[in-house]
Amino acid sequence: MRRSLSRFIPSTDVERWSERVVVVRGLNPGPFTGPGTNTYLVGTGRDPILIDTGSGISAYPELLRETLRSEFGCDAPSQILITHAHPDHLGGVRSLWENFGPLEVAKRPWPARDQGHALNPIDEGASIQVDGASLTVLHCPGHAEDHLCFLLEEEQAVFTGDNVLGYGTTVIPIQGGDMGDYLRSLERLRKLSLHRIYPGHGPLVDDPHARLDAYIQHRLERESQILDALAAGVASVLQIVERIYIDVDRSLYGAASQSVLSHLRKLRAENRVAPMLDSGGETQWRLL
Ligand SMILES: [Zn+2]
Incomplete structure (x- = not known):
């Protein structure tokens, strides 16, 4: 007898990492995405924000819906924030719209890479509030010119997208990447008083300053x-x-x-x- 696919998804595809942060894997593992893109549900109420969308894998919206119900008691995220336009972060937007209706999607505009989506523009200094979570937007280019990080004030934690990963180091692409900008972005994050990093791929980083020092050292x-x-x-x-x-x-x-x-x-x-x-x-x- 066959049961629904989601019952066979290993539990590591969803993990609660704090009282206000649940990671949901994008189900897109591969040589450049490791165990897949980390998407995050953030908040303590029934209106969590979703950070990033994975690459559009068909089983992901159902996994997200089950997690919204079991962890937040709701049926949809309140809005979506995107760290950057690379397809393993922005690529799930269309299927989320198909599954959840016209959710607002906010990111820093990069018209050449935004796939024609109608997006709500946000940039450096913006703040986003939901129950139990206040996020401040930091523009941290280098891996991609539109790259935003989101500082979670309540935890002195930052969602770093692909600026800092849970394993290994990130690619600085020729198109839209810039090594000088990237080092400046790392230095900027290094100056923040951080307790943890929620990376775009891989496990939680609980020694942010050591990791940032190692990243800077590695590039030098x-x-x-x-x-x-x-x-x-x-x-x-x-x-x-x-x-x-x-x-x-x-x-x-x-x-x-x-x-x-x-x-x-x-x-x-x-x-x-x-x-x-x-x-x-x-x-x-x-x-x-
Ligand atoms: Zn990525």
Whole structure:
């Protein structure tokens, strides 16, 4: 006898992480999403906010509805906040509208990536209140130019989207990413008095300052490895990736290449490196 699919979803797809925060996985695990995107229901009453929507996996709305009923005693979130327009965060909006009606969706506009959705624009400094939760909006670009983080005042906690993950490090994409902005965003989060981080993917981070220090350190180490590579005459992005990402599977070289190029662009903006085309039309980088 078959029962509904949701009964077979392992319980780790929904976890209560505090009296006002429940994580619901987007059911979209993969090489770039780890165990899937974390979506969050936030609040203590019957009007929780949903942060992020996953990538539009068909079983997700039912999992969300069951969680709303069992954890909040309601049938729909009061509104949706989006950290950034990447498809594993914004991609579930359409199916949520189909399942829950025309919920308000708020994010920082990025017209080129907002998939034509009618969205409510929010930005730095905005505040959002529901029962038991006050969120302040922080614009933290770097992983994506529209990236917002949401500071949960009651817990001195922050929903970091893909700026800080529960495991590993994030990609700084060539399109819309910026390594200099990313480091500034990490420094900004580091200055806040934080007790925990609710990441966009992976487990809860309960040592935010140590994690942010490690993230900043990691990028600075990569930068010095890239400078060392250039000093040794290693000049193309792929050669640099092969030299410094020795512990990374080749299937992730595309993402690693984007991060290396983002480092090189930051160094170029600082007048420390310059690109040049070789005779085969490939870009080679050199120290200035
Ligand atoms: Zn993501």
